[in-house]
Amino acid sequence: xxxxxxxxxxxxxxxxxxxxxxxxxxxxxxxxxxxxxxxxxxxxxxxxxxxxxxxxxxxxxxxxxxxxxxxxxxxxxxxxxxxxxxxxxxxxxxxxxxxxxxxxxxxxxxxxxxxxxxxxxxxxxxxxxxxxxxxxxxxxxxxxxxxxxxxxxxxxxxxxxxxxxxxxxxxxxxxxxxxxxxxxxxxxxxxxxxxxxxxxxxxxxxxxxxxxxx
Amino acid sequence: xxxxxxxxxxxxxxxxxxxxxxxxxxxxxxxxxxxxxxxxxxxxxxxxxxxxxxxxxxxxxxxxxxxxxxxxxxxxxxxxxxxxxxxxxxxxxxxxxxxxxxxxxxxxxxxxxxxxxxxxxxxxxxxxxxxxxxxxxxxxxxxxxxxxxxxxxxxxxxxxxxxxxxxxxxxxxxxxxxxxxxxxxxxxxxxxxxxxxxxxxxxxxxxxxxxxxxxxxxxxxxxxxxxxxxxxxxxxxxxxxxxxxxxxxxxxxxxxxxxxxxxxxxxxxxxxxxxxxxxxxxxxxxxxxxxxxxxxxxxxxxxxxxxxxxxxxxxxxxxxxxxxxxxxxxxxxxxxxxxxxxxxxxxxxxxxxxxxxxxxxxxxxxxxxxxxxxxxxxxxxxxxxxxxxxxxxxxxxxxxxxxxxxxxxxxxxxxxxxxxxxxxxxxxxxxxxxxxxxxxxxxxxxxxxxxxxxxxxxxxxxxxxxxxxxxxxxxxxxxxxxxxxxxxxxxxxxxxxxxxxxxxxxxxxxxxxxxxxxxxxxxxxxxxxxxxxxxxxxxxxxxxxxxxxxxxxxxxxxxxxxxxxxxxxxxxxxxxxxxxxxxxxxxxxxxxxxxxxxxxxxxxxxxxxxxxxxxxxxxxxxxxxxxxxxxxxxxxxxxxxxxxxxxxxxxxxxxxxxxxxxxxxxxxxxxxxxxxxxxxxxxxxxxxxxxxxxx
Numbered sequence: 001x002x003x004x005x006x007x008x009x010x011x012x013x014x015x016x017x018x019x020x021x022x023x024x025x026x027x028x029x030x031x032x033x034x035x036x037x038x039x040x041x042x043x044x045x046x047x048x049x050x051x052x053x054x055x056x057x058x059x060x061x062x063x064x065x066x067x068x069x070x071x072x073x074x075x076x077x078x079x080x081x082x083x084x085x086x087x088x089x090x091x092x093x094x095x096x097x098x099x100x101x102x103x104x105x106x107x108x109x110x111x112x113x114x115x116x117x118x119x120x121x122x123x124x125x126x127x128x129x130x131x132x133x134x135x136x137x138x139x140x141x142x143x144x145x146x147x148x149x150x151x152x153x154x155x156x157x158x159x160x161x162x163x164x165x166x167x168x169x170x171x172x173x174x175x176x177x178x179x180x181x182x183x184x185x186x187x188x189x190x191x192x193x194x195x196x197x198x199x200x201x202x203x204x205x206x207x208x209x210x211x212x213x214x
Numbered sequence: 215x216x217x218x219x220x221x222x223x224x225x226x227x228x229x230x231x232x233x234x235x236x237x238x239x240x241x242x243x244x245x246x247x248x249x250x251x252x253x254x255x256x257x258x259x260x261x262x263x264x265x266x267x268x269x270x271x272x273x274x275x276x277x278x279x280x281x282x283x284x285x286x287x288x289x290x291x292x293x294x295x296x297x298x299x300x301x302x303x304x305x306x307x308x309x310x311x312x313x314x315x316x317x318x319x320x321x322x323x324x325x326x327x328x329x330x331x332x333x334x335x336x337x338x339x340x341x342x343x344x345x346x347x348x349x350x351x352x353x354x355x356x357x358x359x360x361x362x363x364x365x366x367x368x369x370x371x372x373x374x375x376x377x378x379x380x381x382x383x384x385x386x387x388x389x390x391x392x393x394x395x396x397x398x399x400x401x402x403x404x405x406x407x408x409x410x411x412x413x414x415x416x417x418x419x420x421x422x423x424x425x426x427x428x429x430x431x432x433x434x435x436x437x438x439x440x441x442x443x444x445x446x447x448x449x450x451x452x453x454x455x456x457x458x459x460x461x462x463x464x465x466x467x468x469x470x471x472x473x474x475x476x477x478x479x480x481x482x483x484x485x486x487x488x489x490x491x492x493x494x495x496x497x498x499x500x501x502x503x504x505x506x507x508x509x510x511x512x513x514x515x516x517x518x519x520x521x522x523x524x525x526x527x528x529x530x531x532x533x534x535x536x537x538x539x540x541x542x543x544x545x546x547x548x549x550x551x552x553x554x555x556x557x558x559x560x561x562x563x564x565x566x567x568x569x570x571x572x573x574x575x576x577x578x579x580x581x582x583x584x585x586x587x588x589x590x591x592x593x594x595x596x597x598x599x600x601x602x603x604x605x606x607x608x609x610x611x612x613x614x615x616x617x618x619x620x621x622x623x624x625x626x627x628x629x630x631x632x633x634x635x636x637x638x639x640x641x642x643x644x645x646x647x648x649x650x651x652x653x654x655x656x657x658x659x660x661x662x663x664x665x666x667x668x669x670x671x672x673x674x675x676x677x678x679x680x681x682x683x684x685x686x687x688x689x690x691x692x693x694x695x696x697x698x699x700x701x702x703x704x705x706x707x708x709x710x711x712x713x714x715x716x717x718x719x720x721x722x723x724x725x726x727x728x729x730x731x732x733x734x735x736x737x738x739x740x741x742x743x744x745x746x747x748x749x750x751x752x753x754x755x756x757x758x759x760x761x762x763x764x765x766x767x768x769x770x771x772x773x774x775x776x777x778x779x780x781x782x783x784x785x786x787x788x789x790x791x792x793x794x795x796x797x798x799x800x801x802x803x804x805x806x807x808x809x810x811x812x813x814x815x816x817x818x819x820x821x822x823x824x825x826x827x828x829x830x831x832x833x834x835x836x837x838x839x840x841x842x843x844x845x846x847x848x849x850x851x852x853x854x855x856x857x858x859x860x861x862x863x864x865x866x867x868x869x870x871x872x873x874x875x876x877x878x879x880x881x882x883x884x885x886x887x888x889x890x891x892x893x894x895x896x897x898x899x900x901x902x903x904x905x906x907x908x909x
């Protein structure tokens with residue numbers, strides 16, 4: 001057996017340039033950019049899918065009774081018991097504040113006019129209907145004979161100027177929580193409010209629920 | 215950025231893309247899987263809603279009928295659309311007859327055919343919600359009910375800018391046919407503000423009972439009108455179309471007039487189709503766009519899958535046919551004894567102390583008259599050269615050189631070789647005594663410039679070794695038979711190969727331009743006009759990687775090296791005289807060793823997709839067909855190689871780990887090639903576990 005110690009000759013392997021090996025980092029940068037772009041597109045697609053799958057929530061309710069005004073601003077669902085209780089508590093507090101204001105106005109110098117007395121009296125009467133669940137308000141009965149009148153459609157009991165405007169219906173809601181939250185009386189006015197303003201506070205309560213469909 | 219974080223980033227991006235692809239397929243599958251045929255429930259005598267009206271809504275007392283008196287009014291309703299074939303025809307017929315109607319659309323079809331929905335809306339037809347995938351809401355949990363209705367609402371919002379209040383539950387009919395679970399589901403939906411629209415007169419056209427039967431079912435007998443249920447999607451609706459043409463004039467003649475469901479229920483149109491704000495519309499558009507991306511991607515992948523499946527089947531049949539032809543030609547060979555030209559065997563070695571002694575001893579013990587063995591120690595640090603020198607075997611020479619790489623070592627050996635036939639052997643390979651005698655036989659033909667031997671896996675006791683053994687026999691050896699018949703051999707393996715010195719000179723020696731120097735050299739010899747053949751009786755036993763890590767390294771180098779070699783020799787495609795390599799060898803190599811493995815994961819992806827969203831039995835059937843084809847091929851390959859086919863039991867298990875590893879190798883190699891980074895030889899741990907089985 002022989003053992004030879006030889007030097008390596010300059011063979012083709014030393015002069016051949018390796019295939020695919022880039023001289024600069026341009027291709028690597030392009031690949032990285034492409035990967036980033038693909039990644040971003042993938043993330044965008046996933047986010048877009050998530051956004052596209054977001055629901056609308058509940059539809060606003062429509063009165064069941066045929067011929068009743070379709071009130072799109074009133075939500076359909078009935079509030080839960082907890083929500084009802086919260087609403088009742090809130091409205092009772094509001095009524096208490098109104099009574100307090102009315103009494104203050106009544107005891108003020110120059111008070112005792114018929115208007116203010118009537119306001120105080122109505123304020124007391126507001127106890128009962130105030131705790132009516134807001135869902136019942138969706139079934140507001142309107143005299144079918146007056147249904148087609150313009151003022152009736154706008155929520156008035158009589159033509160403008162003949163009677164005070166009915167309590168405005170709550171704004172549109174998309175969920176039960178919002179419905180309850182928005183079914184509030186206006187905030188109690190300060191004592192400095194002129195008597196005319198106080199009238200609005202003691203508006204008549206919402207009417208009772210409509211008769212159930214036969 | 216350092217090397218490791220860059221590799222991690224690469225896999226993170228690939229993982230993200232795979233996750234997106236899976237999500238995309240899942241979305242596509244979910245959005246199309248549950249669309250089923252309609253059905254009419256049997257009206258029960260005492261159903262919870264028997265005696266109620268057909269339009270139900272949420273009231274103070276719960277689910278209640280809307281107060282409506284149909285009188286002589288008919289509301290035609292059409293479910294399961296939009297359908298690209300039948301919806302436009304039915305809409306055109308209704309338009310011709312000046313009949314309004316309400317279409318309860320399936321959300322997934324809305325997303326697929328938004329133009330049809332826009333057209334219906336433009337023509338004044340009313341739209342209602344029929345769930346997203348025609349799902350039976352009574353069987354769904356609350357969240358899925360909300361998803362089904364919400365997605366359809368979003369689809370309609372994005373298409374026509376409305377949100378329908380009218381909801382027709384799939385698999386519903388008259389109020390008397392509503393079951394308790396259905397009533398519970400309807401209550402929940404009505405609480406969300408939907409009006410549940412049932413039916414007064416069910417045409418039962420989904421059964422396709424004939425036009426007369428549909429007309430009879432959908433026509434009121436008395437003077438009371440109501441809601442009529444028909445279908446514009448979900449199958450052939452020619453009978454429905456014909457029935458509409460008859461129902462409308464007949465009812466008009468009896469004094470009926472046609473209205474929409476909302477008109478019948480006393481709902482203003484703006485309440486039946488609630489306009490959505492811009493955000494709602496945009497959200498709907500985003501949903502439509504994302505689902506369109508899912509649909510297109512799935513379609514493209516499905517087509518690719520078909521191509522891959524066809525390639526796979528074509529390859530199987532090509533291999534079977536050409537391997538058979540090769541076997542016949544081998545049987546007809548008549549090698550006379552006595553052709554034993556002098557041979558120089560070159561063994562390049564770098565840190566091969568574990569296996570080189572056995573390798574060199576097997577060579578020295580060859581049953582061959584005139585033989586020299588040249589071991590080129592490529593700067594080993596483990597005493598490889600000293601070990602071989604210490605063996606003191608006759609005819610064995612050790613050359614030493616500073617570490618310069620395998621190509622340099624081979625060139626060094628070739629330069630020192632004394633004979634015209636040069637055999638190249640890896641240092642972990644064991645020869646049988648008659649291997650050399652078989653290997654040189656094809657050199658009887660002066661046109662033969664190179665001969666590939668038959669490499670066998672010597673360590674096949676463990677599962678990984680068995681898998682590689684199957685691959686060597688089924689993949690590599692069958693491919694070599696095919697290449698031999700087609701005269702376009704691309705690789706003479708480094709483990710055992712022989713070349714004519716003249717052919718090596720024509721090829722310019724062994725090049726270091728690629729990591730697969732054996733493929734590079736063979737292609738160069740082929741392009742130089744020499745024929746390269748396969749000699750199956752020249753068996754050499756090699757040690758396959760025993761760990762997944764080692765296997766990954768080896769295959770990564772092979773795959774990347776093959777890519778490099780193909781690219782380096784791409785000119786063979788158009789150069790005259792190099793057509794055998796250029797037009798047969800290279801395309802086959804690219805198609806079946808790069809493209810097919812690159813897209814083969816689609817088979818796995820769609821198998822999962824099919825099992826989850828389609829018919830799992832059909833998928834299982836396809837899998838069985840594919841596996842049977844592979845087993846047939848395997849059995850034939852093992853028979854040709856004289857091996858026991860019993861080991862093929864491990865082949866189905868290959869589908870679980872081995873194949874996926876091979877995909878990743880190809881993906882990684884392609885990315886490395888695009889990136890242009892330099893790849894180096896990485897050593898694979900050897901154990902010296904070769905067991906030579908007698909031939």
